[in-house]
Amino acid sequence: MNTVLTEEERALQMIYKEYADERIRPHTLEIDKGLFSVEPLLKEMHELGFCGIVIPKEYGGLGSSYVHYVLAVEELSKASGPVAKSVSGQTNMCFPILHYGTEEQKQKYVVPWVKGEKRSAFTLTEPGAGSDAAGMQTTAELINGEFVVNGTKAFITGAREADFFQTYCQFKAPDGTKSPICLLIDVHECEGITIGRNEDLMGMRASSVAEVIFDNVHVPAENLLGQIGKGFHAAMSTLDAGRLGISAVCVGMAQDAIDQTVKYTKERVQFGKRISQFQNTQFKLAEYQTKVEAARLMVYNCASMMDDGQRVSHLSSMAKYYASDVLNEVVRGCLQLHGGYGYSKEFVIEKLYRDAKLTEIFEGTSEIQKKIIAKWMGVK
Incomplete structure (x- = not known):
């Protein structure tokens, strides 16, 4: 263990501090009151590489260290916890695809995400399944070569801004048995997706947090992330x-x-x-x-x-x-x-x-x- 920062790390820390003080801090209270949209800031931070610090270079990231990552998040948090939470959350969206995705999936989702061309949302939580994620009721059935998804997700951060969802659900086999899977669902290509009302939260008010309803949503079979039955492995990653x-x-x-x-x-x-x-x-x-x-x-x-x-x-x-x-x-x-x-x-x-x-x-x-x-x- 070495918790003493190097000169390079201290220099990076100062870069993030200066950015946060100049671009985020002046709008801290406005963001909380809904008077200033964070979307232009998030796009700018994507373009500057803030969201791709630990993403491999071959997919457009910086390929840097987790120490570098936490230094960035900490400095952004001093100016706005909700904005830093969005940066941290968006970074984490890549890990299931990087760990379990095919090369085609990585190119289709991770590369444009790192550039800021696509946004993602992690749809796991349900009205009746929070800490007990295994209790989720959203299902997917394989019909004519496509997954058909039905169910409701709750408290989904960035739901309204997302271009694709990482949706965790129970695969329902023909014999009735269920096993967890993860599907990559393109919001703008799949019909049957409804974004519910925004939650009026106590704090951390930056990106939208809303309910997501899947009503007979048809998802191509190639959008399965990893293997059937390994959905929780992807989520836990x-x-x-x-x-x-x-x-x-x-x-x-x-x-x-x-x-x-x-x-x-x-x-x-x-x-x-x-x-x-x-x-x-x-x-x-x-x-x-x-x-x-x-x-x-x-x-x-x-x-x-x-x-x-x-x-x-x-x-x-x-x-x-x-x-x-x-x-x-x-x-x-x-x-x-x-x-x-x-x-x-x-x-x-x-x-x-x-x-x-x-x-x-x-x-x-x-x-x-x-x-x-x-x-x-x-x-x-």
């Missing part, structure tokens, strides 16, 4: 990198909360003193910075081990669980130090407070992360 990315989002957001609060407490005067002069303020911020630094080191360590080709499922779960827990503690405490102003939508800390909660829920709840960690420990 996104998790280590996905949880690593969200951990980096948490670290960046927590650091921004601290930075915002340090600035505020140096300016706010109560009882004839700056709030920053009170010991309680100093001790609280010192505690928060220490915990954020610990979370950051966990993220960098996990990224470094992924670069070394090691199995990191337990480490990505630890990083995701701990970083999201720290983030929520930090934003809650930093809002308290803002007093009444922290409750105002004119202050970024209020938005961070709302954004933070999702990190304990999506990409596997904190409880699921603890279950994974306990299993790795041999606790049964």
